[in-house]
Amino acid sequence: GAGVSQSPSNKVTEKGKDVELRCDPISGHTALYWYRQSLGQGLEFLIYFQGNSAPDKSGLPSDRFSAERTGGSVSTLTIQRTQQEDSAVYLCASSLHLSTGELFFGEGSRLTVL
Amino acid sequence: KNEVEQSPQNLTAQEGEFITINCSYSVGISALHWLQQHPGGGIVSLFMLSSGKKKHGRLIATINIQEKHSSLHITASHPRDSAVYICAVPNAGGTSYGKLTFGQGTILTVHP
Numbered sequence: 001g002a003g004v005s006q007s008p009s010n011k012v013t014e015k016g017k018d019v020e021l022r023c024d025p026i027s028g029h030t031a032l033y034w035y036r037q038s039l040g041q042g043l044e045f046l047i048y049f050q051g052n053s054a055p056d057k058s059g060l061p062s063d064r065f066s067a068e069r070t071g072g073s074v075s076t077l078t079i080q081r082t083q084q085e086d087s088a089v090y091l092c093a094s095s096l097h098l099s100t101g102e103l104f105f106g107e108g109s110r111l112t113v114l
Numbered sequence: 115k116n117e118v119e120q121s122p123q124n125l126t127a128q129e130g131e132f133i134t135i136n137c138s139y140s141v142g143i144s145a146l147h148w149l150q151q152h153p154g155g156g157i158v159s160l161f162m163l164s165s166g167k168k169k170h171g172r173l174i175a176t177i178n179i180q181e182k183h184s185s186l187h188i189t190a191s192h193p194r195d196s197a198v199y200i201c202a203v204p205n206a207g208g209t210s211y212g213k214l215t216f217g218q219g220t221i222l223t224v225h226p
Contacts, residue, residue, distance in 0.1 A: 105157040
């Protein structure tokens with residue numbers, strides 16, 4: 001596609017439920033990144049992919065968070081047993097290569113955990 | 115982890131004024147990002163720079179690697195420049211320019 005696409009744009013869920021957030025990067029971009037923007041806490045890095053592998057998962061807040069990428073394209077961020085503190089906007093970005101630099105961001109998925 | 119400090123946190127200007135936003139970081143890096151986020155909108159990458167200066171329209175970004183400092187300038191500011199401007203640097207020792215530590219952002223409001 002022309003840009004980075006994320007879905008859903010909005011998700012409201014009940015505490016304890018699992019959610020999946022999807023990111024479709026720009027075609028041909030080998031690097032994909034997930035960030036989180038919490039109210040009052042700014043942006044934080046979660047995880048990145050080079051191709052289908054995630055060399056560094058240290059940014060994930062807890063073991064309830066996981067992410068995968070298949071076919072070097074679409075990525076899914078899964079949050080199990082959601083908690084209220086998981087409420088945030090989850091942003092995905094991609095770049096042509098890991099060290100190319102310029103990032104292209106999606107519009108984000110706003111998650112609200114009741 | 116790299117520590118990133120932006121100043122000012124809030125900035126109000128009149129249309130036409132010259133704007134400067136500053137960013138300092140704690141660990142030497144190879145590149146720095148300036149990002150823009152409009153209210154309710156997504157994030158747009160303005161610049162990624164590793165040395166010297168870059169210019170795009172009315173926006174100018176400079177970086178001094180030795181002093182660990184970068185500035186974003188807006189010339190002839192306009193109300194449509196009102197947004198949050200965020201500085202971000204790669205985490206220390208990282209090889210990915212996307213594994214970032216973010217500044218807290220500068221909220222810019224430009225009045226007509």
